Amino acid sequence: MGDVTGLRLEGVAREYVPGQPVLDGIDLDIPPGEFVTVVGASGSGKSTLLCLIAGLARPTRGRVLLDGQEVLGPGPDRGMAFQTASLYPWRSVARNVAFGLEALGVPKAVRAERVAWLLEEVGLSRYASVLPGRLSGGQQQRVSIARALACQPRVLLLDEPFGALDVQTKEDMQLFIRQIWQDVGTTVVMVTHDVEEAVFLGQRVLVLSSDPGRISQDITVDLPEPRTLEVRRSAEFLALRARVEDLVRAEHRAHQARV
Amino acid sequence: MTDLMTRPEIPAVTPRRVKLLKTEVSRRTAWILRAASVLVPLAAWWALSVSGLVEDTFLPSPPEVWTAGLEMAESGDLPADVLASLGRIGAGFGLAVLIAVPLGFAMGTLGWAQPLLEPVIGILRYLPASAFIPLLIIWVGIGEASKIALLVLGVVFFNTLMTADAVRQVPTRLLEVSAILGAGRGRVAARVVFPYALPGILDAMRVNAAAAWNFVVVAELIAATSGLGYRITRAQRFLQTDRIFAILIVIGLIGLTIDITLRLLRARVGRWAT
Ligand SMILES: Nc1ncnc2c1ncn2[C@@H]1O[C@H](COP(=O)(O)OP(=O)(O)O)[C@@H](O)[C@H]1O
Ligand SMILES: [Mg+2]
Numbered sequence: 001m002g003d004v005t006g007l008r009l010e011g012v013a014r015e016y017v018p019g020q021p022v023l024d025g026i027d028l029d030i031p032p033g034e035f036v037t038v039v040g041a042s043g044s045g046k047s048t049l050l051c052l053i054a055g056l057a058r059p060t061r062g063r064v065l066l067d068g069q070e071v072l073g074p075g076p077d078r079g080m081a082f083q084t085a086s087l088y089p090w091r092s093v094a095r096n097v098a099f100g101l102e103a104l105g106v107p108k109a110v111r112a113e114r115v116a117w118l119l120e121e122v123g124l125s126r127y128a129s130v131l132p133g134r135l136s137g138g139q140q141q142r143v144s145i146a147r148a149l150a151c152q153p154r155v156l157l158l159d160e161p162f163g164a165l166d167v168q169t170k171e172d173m174q175l176f177i178r179q180i181w182q183d184v185g186t187t188v189v190m191v192t193h194d195v196e197e198a199v200f201l202g203q204r205v206l207v208l209s210s211d212p213g214r215i216s217q218d219i220t221v222d223l224p225e226p227r228t229l230e231v232r233r234s235a236e237f238l239a240l241r242a243r244v245e246d247l248v249r250a251e252h253r254a255h256q257a258r259v
Numbered sequence: 260m261t262d263l264m265t266r267p268e269i270p271a272v273t274p275r276r277v278k279l280l281k282t283e284v285s286r287r288t289a290w291i292l293r294a295a296s297v298l299v300p301l302a303a304w305w306a307l308s309v310s311g312l313v314e315d316t317f318l319p320s321p322p323e324v325w326t327a328g329l330e331m332a333e334s335g336d337l338p339a340d341v342l343a344s345l346g347r348i349g350a351g352f353g354l355a356v357l358i359a360v361p362l363g364f365a366m367g368t369l370g371w372a373q374p375l376l377e378p379v380i381g382i383l384r385y386l387p388a389s390a391f392i393p394l395l396i397i398w399v400g401i402g403e404a405s406k407i408a409l410l411v412l413g414v415v416f417f418n419t420l421m422t423a424d425a426v427r428q429v430p431t432r433l434l435e436v437s438a439i440l441g442a443g444r445g446r447v448a449a450r451v452v453f454p455y456a457l458p459g460i461l462d463a464m465r466v467n468a469a470a471a472w473n474f475v476v477v478a479e480l481i482a483a484t485s486g487l488g489y490r491i492t493r494a495q496r497f498l499q500t501d502r503i504f505a506i507l508i509v510i511g512l513i514g515l516t517i518d519i520t521l522r523l524l525r526a527r528v529g530r531w532a533t
Contacts, residue, residue: 056435076441086432090454090531099450100440131531151441 004068006031007053007155007187012062013212014048021060022048024212032154035181035188037198039244040208041252046191049213050157053189054080066154076100079148079186080157083164085140087132093143094119094128100151118146121183122176138169142176149184156181158190162197171229174201178227195248199223199241200232207247210255217247319501328505336490341509343485344475347403348517351410352471356464359415363422363460368452373423384416388474392481406478413474414467421466425459426452458529465521472514 012026023045030036040046051057052064055074064071066078079100087096094115101111119125122142124135132140141161148156158177162170174197181188192198198205199221207217221240223231231237284292301321307313308320319327331337365372391412395405429452437447479488487506494502 054435054439056439074435074438074441076439078439080436080439082432082436084432086430086436088433088451088454099437099442102450103440103442103446133531147440 004065006034006067007189008065009053010063010065012052012059012064014045014052014057015060021212023052023214025214026062028206028215030155030187030189032187033185035178035201035203036190036206037202037204038189038191038206038208039193039195039198039248040213041210041248041255042193044208044210045213046193046208047159049208050080050159050189050191053155054078054157076104076151077153078155078157079151079153080159081141081144081148081161083160085132085137085144087140087143087147089131089133092129092131093124093135096132096143097146097150099147104151114150118150121180122146136169138165138173141165141173145177145180149180149186153186155187155189156184158188160192161190163192163194170197175227175229177201182226195245196241199237199244200227205244207244207251209251211258216251217244219244219247316498316500319504323501324504324508327499327501328508331490331502331505337506337509340485340487340490340506341513343483343489344479344487345513347406347410347478347486348468348471348475350403351407351475352414352468354407355411355413355415355418355467355471358411359418359463359467360422360460363419363424363463364426364448364452364456366419366423367426367429367456368448376419377423380416380419384420388413389477392478396482401482406475406483409478410471410474414471417470418463418467421463422456422460425456425463428459429455458525458532461521461525461528465518465525468517468521469514472510472517476510 007028007030009026009028012028013021013024015021026049038046038049048057052059053071055064055071055078058072071078088099091099097115097118098111101114106114115128116125119128122145124139124142124146127135127139132143135143145156145158145161161177162173165173177188177190178201190198190201202221205217205219205221206215207219208214209216219240223234223237223240304318305321308315308318308323315323328337362376366376367373388409392405392409395408395412399405399408433451433455434447437451442450475486476488476491479486480492481488483489487510491503491506494500494506
């Protein structure tokens with residue numbers, strides 16, 4: 001087991017109500033550094049999947065392993081950001097980013113350097129000493145991502161992080177998260193209900209079916225890197241997007257027929 | 260299907276002008292209204308007291324009250340009474356807060372503390388503290404202890420429950436984020452829950468400080484040899500209504516000062532929330 005690197009889910013199931021699994025039979029291997037996106041209908045268990053990886057919930061059956069070690073609870077080797085930035089409103093931007101480093105006991109000087117670098121990376125150096133309430137939604141989300149990356153997590157988990165942003169900001173943020181991923185080199189697992197976003201960002205797209213949630217499709221995205229706005233207009237991209245949309249639609253129809 | 264059903268229609272309506280329920284006034288108007296709020300009752304009192312409709316012993320005029328107050332201030336009685344009452348509220352309310360905040364914090368965060376404490380505190384808070392005065396005198400005598408105890412009993416339960424409410428307002432998401440960032444329970448309590456709940460905790464303290472101030476005066480009406488409540492009973496014995504009025508005004512002003520102080524503190528601490 002010790003030689004296994006990356007994130008691995010083995011036969012994972014999660015029930016909130018006994019006998020009614022929200023997720024079932026999830027087997028998944030994500031090698032280090034991969035950018036994986038997860039799409040699925042609302043209620044298909046996307047957030048639950050991320051919570052299991054984060055350790056906020058434990059699987060009812062099966063195991064979650066990170067670099068061969070079972071995940072038993074939340075911890076700074078995984079970072080997470082949600083649709084709402086959920087910042088500490090009384091802490092300045094810099095001190096929000098520093099929170100995890102403080103908890104880790106990182107010396108002040110090292111902390112300051114790391115925070116400065118992260119703020120530079122997310123383009124918010126000017127706002128270091130500002131309270132989060134003064135920032136726009138997109139800026140807040142950047143802080144939230146910087147905070148999640150502060151402790152150098154091996155996996156970054158993103159639960160519909162751009163779902164509440166306007167179209168233009170969302171596009172900026174998509175390019176931004178791609179850039180961050182390239183600079184930091186961490187594994188990213190990002191949940192979204194936006195197929196276009198999933199195909200544009202992911203090296204691999206997982207389609208989740210509903211009732212119980214299973215990985216019904218595991219699609220490798222062979223689009224040129226880096227993903228630019230040109231890629232987004234390419235025939236290849238549009239064809240792949242249509243394909244994934246059809247798969248998601250088929251899942252949805254099948255689910256509707258069952259209920 | 261739709262062509263089989265007639266489309267239900269409502270009778271034509273002429274749009275009516277409506278206004279928002281909540282209205283605002285200009286800053287200037289607000290200040291004028293604030294002044295009127297104090298000055299109009301004062302003027303009414305003044306008019307009534309000089310009109311001869313009410314006997315002077317029942318309703319002294321403002322100047323008489325002012326003179327009575329000045330007399331007490333100069334004799335040194337009033338300052339000593341103010342200090343005695345403030346000392347009691349400091350000790351009693353301070354003790355109540357020292358008990359209520361940790362207890363409320365526990366109730367708001369620890370799963371078992373809530374079901375264990377909520378029922379008993381919920382009952383205790385509806386027992387009127389003043390009804391405990393005879394018991395307290397039997398238990399701890401008529402000295403300072405019974406007055407402090409009355410104060411504590413009067414506010415500790417409400418303050419605990421209100422603190423617990425403030426603590427429960429902390430979004431679960433924020434607690435999850437903190438755990439993922441590697442913060443243990445102690446760190447989350449001190450660095451996340453406490454700062455988040457502090458404005459609410461101060462709000463609870465402000466409400467309960469007003470109640471505590473009431474209980475000080477009640478305690479001193481019963482058995483005391485100093486304090487503003489005691490000074491009122493003294494004045495009553497000699498039918499000095501002018502003095503009673505003066506003391507009431509002092510009590511009101513001190514209460515207002517406590518309130519404003521806590522409000523300012525709250526505004527400072529809760530700046531991030533605005
Ligand atoms: N804490 C919970 N308790 C009970 N049921 C839950 C809980 N969290 C999620 N669920 C249920 O699990 C299902 C999947 O939820 P979720 O993972 O949030 O889906 P998604 O993120 O794909 O919309 C939903 O039917 C939801 O009602
Ligand atoms: Mg979700």
